[in-house]
Amino acid sequence: PVMVKLQGVTKSYPNGSLGVFDLSLEVKRGDFLLITGPSGAGKSTLLKLLYGAERPSSGEVIVDDLNVGKLRGDRLSLLRRRIGVVFQDYKLIPTRTVSENIAFVLWAQGYTRKEIQRRLPPTLKVVGLQHKANCFPDELSGGEQQRVSLARAIVGTPPVLLADEPTGNLDPDNSRQVLNILKKLNGMGATVIVTTHDEQLVQMSRQPVVQLREGRLYRGF
Numbered sequence: 119p120v121m122v123k124l125q126g127v128t129k130s131y132p133n134g135s136l137g138v139f140d141l142s143l144e145v146k147r148g149d150f151l152l153i154t155g156p157s158g159a160g161k162s163t164l165l166k167l168l169y170g171a172e173r174p175s176s177g178e179v180i181v182d183d184l185n186v187g188k189l190r191g192d193r194l195s196l197l198r199r200r201i202g203v204v205f206q207d208y209k210l211i212p213t214r215t216v217s218e219n220i221a222f223v224l225w226a227q228g229y230t231r232k233e234i235q236r237r238l239p240p241t242l243k244v245v246g247l248q249h250k251a252n253c254f255p256d257e258l259s260g261g262e263q264q265r266v267s268l269a270r271a272i273v274g275t276p277p278v279l280l281a282d283e284p285t286g287n288l289d290p291d292n293s294r295q296v297l298n299i300l301k302k303l304n305g306m307g308a309t310v311i312v313t314t315h316d317e318q319l320v321q322m323s324r325q326p327v328v329q330l331r332e333g334r335l336y337r338g339f
């Protein structure tokens with residue numbers, strides 16, 4: 119079964135910049151796909167189209183049977199519950215602890231206090247941060263902060279996990295850790311799509327890769 123599908127997708131920005139051009143791509147349920155390519159190739163645009171932060175200028179974007187380009191209001195929040203997103207710069211709330219940062223998403227989605235309490239420990243365990251639950255983000259290393267942001271992305275157990283340059287600010291050791299967690303989550307059933315321009319990470323991951331160049335698919339493996 120197909121989890122993510124782009125069909126002839128073009129995104130041009132209001133200023134005339136081309137994000138992606140006539141892009142077609144299919145990702146099956148349970149796949150792990152790396153998207154590589156130089157800066158400006160359209161990698162972020164592609165992910166934004168998937169989580170509904172940008173709408174296609176033409177073509178179709180389907181995620182978990184939802185036609186993303188056509189979603190409005192309530193249905194868009196439905197999509198966001200099915201997708202976890204991780205960013206290069208973590209985007210943690212500095213005035214909240216690790217636990218609070220992770221719980222906040224669930225709280226915003228209307229989960230009960232009890233359910234939130236139930237989900238926190240196993241999520242912290244997957245990313246290896248049980249011992250940092252009550253720390254604030256600025257008390258953590260970059261690698262640890264990225265693992266908090268991973269925990270936040272997966273605590274609602276979304277079927278799709280997107281990561282935009284998740285290791286862009288990390289050293290090789292921490293990058294490897296983050297990659298291993300992404301693989302573990304994939305092993306637990308998540309469909310994972312990761313953008314990166316880190317050639318070392320691509321080699322290390324031994325996962326399928328597609329390359330973008332100037333908004334187009336350059337080659338697939």
Ligand code: ADP
Pocket residue numbers: 131132133135136137138155156157158159160161162163164
């Ligand atoms: P990558 O993630 O591979 O670096 P992006 O998707 O960020 O590539 O960018 C692809 C192209 O789209 C670039 O030419 C970039 O300048 C342009 N672009 C991205 N976001 C915007 C935006 N909000 N407004 C205008 N142009 C944009």
Ligand code: ADP
Pocket residue numbers: 256257258259260261262292
């Ligand atoms: P890394 O080698 O991953 O970059 P760091 O050297 O930044 O790690 O941090 C090592 C340890 O010190 C981490 O466990 C982190 O939680 C802790 N730490 C880093 N900065 C601070 C800080 N400002 N306050 C408290 N603990 C910190």
